[in-house]
Amino acid sequence: MKCWDPRIEEMPREDLRKLQYRLLKTLVYRLYSFSPFYHERMRAGGVHPDDIRTLGDIRKLPFMVKRDLRDNYPDKLFVSGPDDLVRYHVSSGTTGKPTVVGYTQHDLNNWTTSLARGLVSCGLGRGDVLQVSYGYGLFTGGLGLHYGAERIGATVLPTSVGNTERQIELMQDLHTTAIACTPSYLLHMGEVAEKMGVSIRDDTGLRMGILGAEPWSDTMKKRIEEWLGIRAYDIYGTSELSGPMFCECTEQNGFHVWGDLAYIEILDPETGDPLGPGEKGELVVTMLQKEALPMIRYRIGDITSYDDGVCSCGRTHPRVQRISGRVDDMLIIRGINVFPSQIEYALMGIPQVGQHFQIIVDRKGALDDMLVQVEVSRESFSDKITDLMAIRKGVEHKLRNTLNVAVNVELVEPGSLPRFEGKAKRVIDRRKL
Amino acid sequence: MSQTGRYLIQQISVFSENRPGRLAAIAKALQEEEINILAFFIAEADGFGVVRALVDKPGKAHEKLTGLGFNVAFTQVIAVRMRDVPGGLYEIAKILGDGKVNIEYSYAYSGKEGAVLILRVDNTEQAIRLISTQGATLLESAVFQ
Numbered sequence: 258m259k260c261w262d263p264r265i266e267e268m269p270r271e272d273l274r275k276l277q278y279r280l281l282k283t284l285v286y287r288l289y290s291f292s293p294f295y296h297e298r299m300r301a302g303g304v305h306p307d308d309i310r311t312l313g314d315i316r317k318l319p320f321m322v323k324r325d326l327r328d329n330y331p332d333k334l335f336v337s338g339p340d341d342l343v344r345y346h347v348s349s350g351t352t353g354k355p356t357v358v359g360y361t362q363h364d365l366n367n368w369t370t371s372l373a374r375g376l377v378s379c380g381l382g383r384g385d386v387l388q389v390s391y392g393y394g395l396f397t398g399g400l401g402l403h404y405g406a407e408r409i410g411a412t413v414l415p416t417s418v419g420n421t422e423r424q425i426e427l428m429q430d431l432h433t434t435a436i437a438c439t440p441s442y443l444l445h446m447g448e449v450a451e452k453m454g455v456s457i458r459d460d461t462g463l464r465m466g467i468l469g470a471e472p473w474s475d476t477m478k479k480r481i482e483e484w485l486g487i488r489a490y491d492i493y494g495t496s497e498l499s500g501p502m503f504c505e506c507t508e509q510n511g512f513h514v515w516g517d518l519a520y521i522e523i524l525d526p527e528t529g530d531p532l533g534p535g536e537k538g539e540l541v542v543t544m545l546q547k548e549a550l551p552m553i554r555y556r557i558g559d560i561t562s563y564d565d566g567v568c569s570c571g572r573t574h575p576r577v578q579r580i581s582g583r584v585d586d587m588l589i590i591r592g593i594n595v596f597p598s599q600i601e602y603a604l605m606g607i608p609q610v611g612q613h614f615q616i617i618v619d620r621k622g623a624l625d626d627m628l629v630q631v632e633v634s635r636e637s638f639s640d641k642i643t644d645l646m647a648i649r650k651g652v653e654h655k656l657r658n659t660l661n662v663a664v665n666v667e668l669v670e671p672g673s674l675p676r677f678e679g680k681a682k683r684v685i686d687r688r689k690l
Numbered sequence: 691m692s693q694t695g696r697y698l699i700q701q702i703s704v705f706s707e708n709r710p711g712r713l714a715a716i717a718k719a720l721q722e723e724e725i726n727i728l729a730f731f732i733a734e735a736d737g738f739g740v741v742r743a744l745v746d747k748p749g750k751a752h753e754k755l756t757g758l759g760f761n762v763a764f765t766q767v768i769a770v771r772m773r774d775v776p777g778g779l780y781e782i783a784k785i786l787g788d789g790k791v792n793i794e795y796s797y798a799y800s801g802k803e804g805a806v807l808i809l810r811v812d813n814t815e816q817a818i819r820l821i822s823t824q825g826a827t828l829l830e831s832a833v834f835q
Contacts, residue, residue, distance in 0.1 A: 633761055639765075640763050642735050645738065
């Protein structure tokens with residue numbers, strides 16, 4: 258199959274823009290009428306739905322940021338009534354409060370459709386076995402890929418994360434042809450396989466990886482493709498957009514953003530001015546059809562560029578390059594978003610250590626390793642090693658619960674961590690991607 | 691001061707990261723204040739350590755090290771004279787063991803007072819009572835400080 262939905266995917270550009278305008282207009286009227294949040298935002302920004310007369314008028318609308326989700330925890334931004342919700346997903350927020358995303362049946366259908374199109378575009382289909390090694394549960398990765406692949410008739414092997422040896426055995430026994438996971442986990446898998454005496458290239462039927470949820474480079478992509486003998490496709494999304502949404506086609510030149518579902522802008526992060534094709538800037542996404550938790554001009558914080566030309570695969574929808582960085586200090590550790598502010602917030606509740614900290618991120622083998630250094634407070638220092646060990650364990654436990662990712666903690670002497678007067682630079686990232 | 695009080699010795703404990711130069715920094719500070727180190731040892735854990743020292747001027751040492759930013763705590767220990775012959779340690783350890791006193795940690799040195807065992811125990815009062823009633827000799831804090 259070439260296209261899951263040719264009518265949409267190969268829609269002439271002019272028709273696509275008309276469709277986007279219609280959807281935007283409907284969305285803005287709906288939110289102005291039914292969302293107190295957007296109503297207030299639009300009034301404060303001096304814009305009325307009647308002011309949206311062209312697709313370009315989207316620039317008149319106010320931005321939305323992650324903080325808005327936190328400030329309206331858990332569901333104050335939902336526009337659909339509770340009876341219309343069919344699912345929740347929860348991801349980490351910038352502080353102690355997570356981000357809750359609600360879905361109507363329509364939202365789930367669009368999510369699944371988006372992935373069905375994307376998976377077909379990179380050559381997945383009936384007869385393929387997709388091993389979904391993204392986490393299942395509150396994280397969107399597992400369930401998103403799961404339903405997308407089932408929709409197109411591929412066979413899903415829902416291994417979720419962890420237990421790597423077993424994953425490799427199943428990959429061999431059930432003839433996995435495609436895997437969805439983070440690129441670093443796939444490299445880790447390759448290493449574990451070699452230790453087991455298994456070559457992914459020669460001893461398995463794996464032919465493609467659908468990789469994302471963390472930043473990765475061309476170098477990493479090349480290494481994965483050459484070492485494992487597969488094609489590596491980028492997949493992109495965040496829970497606010499529903500989850501993983503957009504996937505590279507076989508051309509491997511950026512992921513197609515389906516224009517009937519999302520409208521993208523790339524802006525200069527400083528000035529907010531729009532940037533043209535090929536120029537690197539901040540990705541801003543408007544979800545044109547989301548019902549439960551609408552997103553207008555959402556600043557995810559990712560840096561990338563886009564290509565507006567019609568793809569040689571025949572699809573008319575714009576392509577976005579692999580994410581190359583962040584506008585803020587968000588880290589992605591083993592596919593999980595980590596904000597230094599979350600650590601700050603968690604440490605505030607632990608009097609035994611001070612409020613100063615430093616994060617050192619490195620790759621141990623193929624996997625991310627995060628070390629958090631904290632200062633032992635004078636009041637809590639005793640001669641007992643066991644007390645100190647207990648403090649360390651306590652901080653590790655608290656951070657793990659807050660961040661949903663394993664953290665090593667190192668106790669350091671008070672006053673030894675750097676102090677900042679302006680913007681704190683608390684992260685030392687030694688990963689070479 | 692209680693009967694046992696004169697045997698309680700102030701040991702200083704200093705939190706230290708496990709990296710080169712930390713012990714030198716502590717030792718230099720003590721030298722600057724002309725504080726003599728009578729005995730010390732380093733307890734090592736994962737990534738950090740605690741330097742424990744018996745010094746002649748613990749108050750001054752505490753003040754100096756704290757002023758330099760170190761985490762310093764006082765801990766009460768006792769010192770017992772051992773016979774400097776085979777079995778010397780056994781005699782002391784047996785007294786405490788039989789009396790159900792647990793030794794949390796201990797270090798020893800051999801100086802002008804002979805062989806000396808420094809002990810941190812879970813029940814100091816009980817340890818002092820047992821040792822002094824069973825023929826061993828406790829050293830008073832005045833000997834050191």
